[in-house]
Amino acid sequence: MDLIEKLNDKNFLLYAAKNYYNPTCINSEDFFEDLKRFKYIKRLVNRYLDNDKLSERLILNHLICIFNVFGIPAGLQMLEFRLDERHWPVIKPFLIFLGTIENTQYTGVEQDKLVIERLRII
Numbered sequence: 001m002d003l004i005e006k007l008n009d010k011n012f013l014l015y016a017a018k019n020y021y022n023p024t025c026i027n028s029e030d031f032f033e034d035l036k037r038f039k040y041i042k043r044l045v046n047r048y049l050d051n052d053k054l055s056e057r058l059i060l061n062h063l064i065c066i067f068n069v070f071g072i073p074a075g076l077q078m079l080e081f082r083l084d085e086r087h088w089p090v091i092k093p094f095l096i097f098l099g100t101i102e103n104t105q106y107t108g109v110e111q112d113k114l115v116i117e118r119l120r121i122i
Helices: 012-018 028-051 057-069 072-082 083-096 113-121
Strands: none
Touching: 012 028, 012 072, 028 057, 028 072, 028 083, 057 072, 057 083, 057 113, 083 113
């Protein structure tokens, strides 16, 4: 049973460390570099929302890295904590594209059509 029921600022690092698995990790700097990927994703999505500049391959790369080192369930929970509601219409198509969620999950989130089109090209 997971001791952390709801993520908050106080337990986020503990939850991340508990779910972290990176065999190539040499020191804590690697761990914190992987944690920065959440900030990078948020920044890239904000840039798209503000300027219509979508870096879909870079967002995909960061998401893949997150799920590789934290796992899918923990990665999703950490994304839910770190991202705002306005980010989810952009992120949901990426998660479906990667197969980390089903189309029936996050039903209240309408997907951004341009993101879907760009992912279909890949």
